[in-house]
Amino acid sequence: MIASLPEALGLIFTFEGLLVLSLGTMLGIILGALPGIGSTVAVAMILPFTLSMSQAPAILLLLAIHAGSVYGGSISAILINTPGTPQSAATCLDGYPMAQRGEAGKALGWATVASVIGGLASAVVLIFAAPQLAAFALNFGPIETFALILLGLTCIVSVSEGSLIKGLMAGFMGLFLSTVGGDPITGEARFTFGHFQLIAGFDLLAVVIGVFALSEVLTRAAASPEDIKPLVAFNGIVLPKLSEWKGRVKGLVKSVLIGNGIGVLPGTGAATAAFIAYAEARRSAPTRANFGKGEPDGLIASESANNAVTGGALVPTMALGIPGDAITAVMLATLTLHGVTPGIRLMSDNPVLMAAIFAGFFVINLMLLPLGMVVSRMAAPILRIKEAYMLVMISLLCTVGVFFVRGNPFDLLVMAVAGIIGFILRRQGYPMAPLVIGMVLGPTLEISLRQGLIITDGSFSAFFVGHPIAGVLAVIAVGMLALPVIRVIKDRQVSA
Amino acid sequence: MKSIVKTTAAVAALVLGAGGAVAQDFPVRPINMIVPFNAGGGTDLLLRAFAPHFAEAVGGDAFVSNMAGGSGTVAAAALAGQKPDGYQMGYWSVTVATVQPQIKDIPYGLDSWTPICSVAASPTVLFTQADSPFKTVDDVVAAVKANPGKYIYGSSGPGAITHLTTVAAFSGLGVIDQMKHLPFQGSGPAMQAMAAGTIQFFGDTELLMTRGDFRPLVVFNNERLSSMPDVPTAAEVGIAAPLNELYLWGGLFAPAGLEPAVTQKLSAACEMAINSDGFQKFAADTSTVLNYRNAADFDPFYRAQYAANSALIDAAGL
Amino acid sequence: MTSLFSERRIVSVVIFLLAVGLVLSTFGLEFADLGGAFSPMFFPRIILFILLGLAVLNVGIDMLAVRVAQPIEVLPVSVIAVAFLAYVLLLVPLGYFLSSTGVGAIILFAVGLRNPLQVVLVPAAASGALVGLFNHVLKMPLPTSPFFWWI
Numbered sequence: 001m002i003a004s005l006p007e008a009l010g011l012i013f014t015f016e017g018l019l020v021l022s023l024g025t026m027l028g029i030i031l032g033a034l035p036g037i038g039s040t041v042a043v044a045m046i047l048p049f050t051l052s053m054s055q056a057p058a059i060l061l062l063l064a065i066h067a068g069s070v071y072g073g074s075i076s077a078i079l080i081n082t083p084g085t086p087q088s089a090a091t092c093l094d095g096y097p098m099a100q101r102g103e104a105g106k107a108l109g110w111a112t113v114a115s116v117i118g119g120l121a122s123a124v125v126l127i128f129a130a131p132q133l134a135a136f137a138l139n140f141g142p143i144e145t146f147a148l149i150l151l152g153l154t155c156i157v158s159v160s161e162g163s164l165i166k167g168l169m170a171g172f173m174g175l176f177l178s179t180v181g182g183d184p185i186t187g188e189a190r191f192t193f194g195h196f197q198l199i200a201g202f203d204l205l206a207v208v209i210g211v212f213a214l215s216e217v218l219t220r221a222a223a224s225p226e227d228i229k230p231l232v233a234f235n236g237i238v239l240p241k242l243s244e245w246k247g248r249v250k251g252l253v254k255s256v257l258i259g260n261g262i263g264v265l266p267g268t269g270a271a272t273a274a275f276i277a278y279a280e281a282r283r284s285a286p287t288r289a290n291f292g293k294g295e296p297d298g299l300i301a302s303e304s305a306n307n308a309v310t311g312g313a314l315v316p317t318m319a320l321g322i323p324g325d326a327i328t329a330v331m332l333a334t335l336t337l338h339g340v341t342p343g344i345r346l347m348s349d350n351p352v353l354m355a356a357i358f359a360g361f362f363v364i365n366l367m368l369l370p371l372g373m374v375v376s377r378m379a380a381p382i383l384r385i386k387e388a389y390m391l392v393m394i395s396l397l398c399t400v401g402v403f404f405v406r407g408n409p410f411d412l413l414v415m416a417v418a419g420i421i422g423f424i425l426r427r428q429g430y431p432m433a434p435l436v437i438g439m440v441l442g443p444t445l446e447i448s449l450r451q452g453l454i455i456t457d458g459s460f461s462a463f464f465v466g467h468p469i470a471g472v473l474a475v476i477a478v479g480m481l482a483l484p485v486i487r488v489i490k491d492r493q494v495s496a
Numbered sequence: 497m498k499s500i501v502k503t504t505a506a507v508a509a510l511v512l513g514a515g516g517a518v519a520q521d522f523p524v525r526p527i528n529m530i531v532p533f534n535a536g537g538g539t540d541l542l543l544r545a546f547a548p549h550f551a552e553a554v555g556g557d558a559f560v561s562n563m564a565g566g567s568g569t570v571a572a573a574a575l576a577g578q579k580p581d582g583y584q585m586g587y588w589s590v591t592v593a594t595v596q597p598q599i600k601d602i603p604y605g606l607d608s609w610t611p612i613c614s615v616a617a618s619p620t621v622l623f624t625q626a627d628s629p630f631k632t633v634d635d636v637v638a639a640v641k642a643n644p645g646k647y648i649y650g651s652s653g654p655g656a657i658t659h660l661t662t663v664a665a666f667s668g669l670g671v672i673d674q675m676k677h678l679p680f681q682g683s684g685p686a687m688q689a690m691a692a693g694t695i696q697f698f699g700d701t702e703l704l705m706t707r708g709d710f711r712p713l714v715v716f717n718n719e720r721l722s723s724m725p726d727v728p729t730a731a732e733v734g735i736a737a738p739l740n741e742l743y744l745w746g747g748l749f750a751p752a753g754l755e756p757a758v759t760q761k762l763s764a765a766c767e768m769a770i771n772s773d774g775f776q777k778f779a780a781d782t783s784t785v786l787n788y789r790n791a792a793d794f795d796p797f798y799r800a801q802y803a804a805n806s807a808l809i810d811a812a813g814l
Numbered sequence: 815m816t817s818l819f820s821e822r823r824i825v826s827v828v829i830f831l832l833a834v835g836l837v838l839s840t841f842g843l844e845f846a847d848l849g850g851a852f853s854p855m856f857f858p859r860i861i862l863f864i865l866l867g868l869a870v871l872n873v874g875i876d877m878l879a880v881r882v883a884q885p886i887e888v889l890p891v892s893v894i895a896v897a898f899l900a901y902v903l904l905l906v907p908l909g910y911f912l913s914s915t916g917v918g919a920i921i922l923f924a925v926g927l928r929n930p931l932q933v934v935l936v937p938a939a940a941s942g943a944l945v946g947l948f949n950h951v952l953k954m955p956l957p958t959s960p961f962f963w964w965i
Contacts, residue, residue, distance in 0.1 A: 045952055185851075218891050222890070329536065392922060409957070447681060450856065561954070
C-alpha cells in the first residue's frame with residue numbers, strides 16, 4: 001500500500017487528475033447544498049459521465065462528488081434548516097439555532113473545519129490500516145450488530161428536545177415506518193393494507209425531506225406576516241480561531257473515531273454515525289447544557305463523524321470488495337466496468353489504483369476547505385432573494401431530489417404526506433430527529449435481531465453468552481439510558 | 497375544400513405525433529429503457545452500456561431511467577400498466593419476471609409482457625468458503641445429516657437468485673429441512689458473513705464467486721463450465737429436473753400487446769446492439785455472459801422458466 | 815375553556831387511536847405460521863406495543879398540562895398543503911413543468927404575492943430550467959406532459 005504511494009501520487013498530480021478532483025468536489029458541494037438533492041442523486045447525475053473516463057479519474061470523480069455532497073448537505077442544513085440527506089439531520093439540531101442567532105458564518109466555519117478534519121483523519125486511517133480494520137469488522141455478526149444498533153437507538157433520548165415521551169414516540173414511529181413493506185426474512189408484504197405501492201416501503205429520504213424541508217416551508221407559511229423571521233443573515237464562512245478550540249478537541253477526536261468505526265461496519269452508514277457522535281458529545285461534553293440551542297460542539301460532533309464515515313465505508317469496499325454503503329457499491333460496479341474485479345484480491349491486484357484512490361480521497365478532503373468557502377460565498381446572495389421565491393425553489397428541488405432517488409412517483413406522495421404530518425407534529429412539540437433515527441436504524445435492528453434469533457434457535461439470552469463485543473455494547477446502551485435518570489435524581493438531591 | 501385538406505393534414509399530424517407507433521416510422525421519439533434498480537448497480541451499468549448501441553441500431557434515441565424498490569417489482573408493475581407503444585421497455589431479470597409475481601401479490605404476471613429479446617444469462621454456482629472442510633457435495637450431505645440444524649445457508653434476500661440457488665441445491669439433495677436459511681440485505685453482507693463463518697453456503701453466479709476466496713461445489717448448468725472443469729453439474733450429483741438448471745438471465749420486455757412489426761424491429765435492433773463491438777467489449781471487461789434470443793425464441797423460453805421456477809418457489813416455501 | 819379540545823390533545827388522542835388500530839391489525843392476518851423470529855409480525859408487534867404504551871402516557875401528559883397554542887395562519891398553510899398534495903398526484907399525468915409551475919404559482923399567491931408576472935414567471939422559469947437540465951442535458955428525465963414529450 002504505502003510502497004505504491006509515489007506512483008499513485010503521480011496519477012493524481014496531473015492536470016487531469018487535479019481538474020477532476022477539484023471540479024468534482026466543487027460540484028458535489030453545490031449539489032449537496034441544494035435542498036432535497038443528496039449524495040445518491042448527485043452520484044446518479046454524474047455517473048453517465050464517468051463511464052467514458054479511465055479507471056482512476058472515474059473513481060476519483062465519484063469519490064469527490066460523494067465527499068463534497070456529504071459536506072454540502074451541512075450548508076443547507078445550517079442556513080435554511082433543510083438537510084439534503086439524513087446524514088445532515090443531526091447538523092440541523094445545533095447549526096440552525098446558531099444561524100438564527102446571527103452566527104451562520106461561524107456555524108459553517110465550525111462545520112467546515114470539523115468536516116475536513118473528520119475526512120482527513122479517515123483518509124489516514126484508510127491508508128495505514130484498511131486491511132486490519134476490515135478483518136476486525138468480521139467480528140461483527142448479526143448479534144454484535146444488534147447490540148450496536150441498540151446503542152445507537154439510545155441517541156433518541158438525547159436528541160429529544162422538550163419532551164422525552166414525545167421524542168421516544170417519534171423514534172418508535174420511525175421504527176414502525178421502517179417495517180412497512182416486504183419482510184426481510186420471509187418476503188411477505190406487511191402493513192400494505194392492499195396497496196401494492198407500499199410493498200417497497202417508505203423511502204427514508206422521502207420522509208426526511210418531508211418532515212424537515214417541506215414542513216419547514218409550511219412552518220414559514222404559517223407564521224403571520226408580522227412575525228416572519230427573515231432568512232438568516234450570512235456573508236460567508238467565518239473560520240473558528242485557534243483559541244476557540246479550547247475544550248473541544250477531545251469531542252472532535254471521539255467523533256472522528258466513532259465515524260470511522262461505524263463506517264467500517266456494513267449496513268450502518270453516515271446518518272447513524274452522525275447521531276451516535278452527537279449523542280455521545282451531548283452526554284460527555286462540558287457544554288452539554290447548551291446542546292440544541294446552537295452549541296458548536298454539537299455541530300463538530302455530527303459533521304466530523306459523517307465525513308469520517310465516507311472514509312470508513314471505503315475500508316470494507318477496498319479491502320474485501322464488499323460495499324460499505326450504496327455509494328461505495330456504485331464505485332465497485334464502476335470498477336468492474338473498467339475491467340477491475342472487485343473482491344478480496346482488489347488491493348493486492350491493483351495496488352497503485354487503490355493507493356491513488358486513497359490518496360485522492362485525502363486530497364479531496366483538503367480541498368473541501370477552500371472550495372467550501374467559495375461555494376458558501378456563492379450561496380450568500382441566493383439567501384437574500386425574496387423568501388416566497390425561496391419557498392418555491394425548496395419545494396421544486398425537493399420534488400426533483402425525491403423523485404430521482406428511486407424514480408418512483410409514489411415517494412413524492414410519501415414526501416407530501418410526511419411534510420404535512422411532520423408540520424402538525426412539530427407544532428405540537430414532537431421532535432423529528434428521533435423519527436429519522438428510528439427509520440435509519442429500524443431495518444438493521446430488525447434483521448440483525450431476527451438473524452440472531454435464527455442462529456441461536458430463538459433464544460435471546462444466548463445473545464450475550466460467548467459474544468463479548470455484544471455484551472459490552474449492551475452494557476453501554478443500558479448505561480446511556482440510565483444516565484439521564486441518574487442525572488435527574490442527582491439534580492433533585494442538589495436542589496433539595 | 498382547402499380547409500378540409502388542411503384539417504385532415506393537421507389531424508394526421510396530431511395522430512402521428514401523439515399516438516406514434518406506426519412501424520415504419522418507429523421510433524419518432526426517444527425510447528425509455530427502465531432499470532428496476534438504483535443507478536450504478538450491475539443491471540444499470542449493463543443497460544447504460546447497451547443503450548447507445550441499441551439507439552444506433554434502431555435508428556433513434558434511447559435513454560436509461562431507474563425505478564427502484566420492492567426487488568424490482570415496483571418498476572415492473574408500473575410498466576405493466578403502460579400503453580404498449582414500444583417507447584417503454586424494462587430490463588427484467590429472472591427473478592423480477594418469473595419469481596416475484598409468483599410469491600407476491602403484485603399487479604403483473606405471466607401474460608403482462610411482450611418479450612423482446614434476452615441479453616445475458618449466467619448459470620449459478622453453489623459455493624463454500626475455500627478453507628472449509630467440504631470438498632464435494634457428498635461431504636456436505638454427510639455433514640448435514642450428521643448434525644441436523646447446525647449448518648446455515650445464506651442468501652441476499654428471500655426470493656433472490658441467491659436464495660433459489662441454495663434451495664435448488666439443498667432441496668435437490670434432500671437435506672433442506674435439516675438446514676437453516678439466513679437472509680441478508682444484499683450480497684455484500686452475506687459474503688462478509690461467509691468470510692466470518694456465520695454462514696457456510698452461498699449461491700450466485702460464477703462472476704460473483706470469483707470475487708472471494710470460495711470453493712465451488714456444484715454448477716447449475718446443462719454441462720460443466722470450461723472455467724472450472726472439475727466442478728460437477730447438478731444433474732451429475734443427483735439433483736433432478738427441474739431443479740438441476742438455474743440461470744440468472746435478463747432481457748428486455750415491453751407491455752403486452754405490442755404491435756408485431758415494432759416487436760420485430762426492436763428485437764432485430766437488440767441483436768445488432770449485442771453484436772456491436774462496443775457492447776462485446778463491455779461484456780468481456782465485466783465477464784458478462786451474453787445470451788441473445790430473439791422475440792420468437794424468448795417468449796417460449798420465458799414461459800417455460802416461469803413454470804419451472806414455480807417448483808423452486810414451492811421448495812423454498814415462499 | 816378551550817382547553818378540552820386543544821390542538822395538542824387532539825393530536826395525542828389521534829396518535830393513540832392509530833397505535834391501537836395498528837396493534838390490532840397485527841393480529842388475525844394470514845401469515846405463514848412459523849412462529850418466533852420467523853413471523854413477519856414479530857418485530858413490528860414489539861415496536862407497536864411500546865408505541866402504544868408511550869401513546870397512553872402521552873395522552874395523560876397532554877390532558878394534564880395546559881399550554882397556549884402557537885399562533886397559526888390557517889389559510890395559507892391549508893392552501894399550500896392541499897396544493898402540494900394535488901401537485902404530487904398530478905406530477906406524472908401532467909408532467910413536471912406544468913404541475914410545478916402551477917404549485918409554485920399557488921404558493922406565491924398564498925403567501926401574499928399578487929403581481930401576476932412574478933407569480934407565474936418565477937415558477938415557470940425555475941421548473942423550466944430544471945426540466946431543461948435533467949431531461950435534455952443529463953438525459954435523466956423528469957415526468958413529461960401528455961402534450962409534448964420534450965417538456
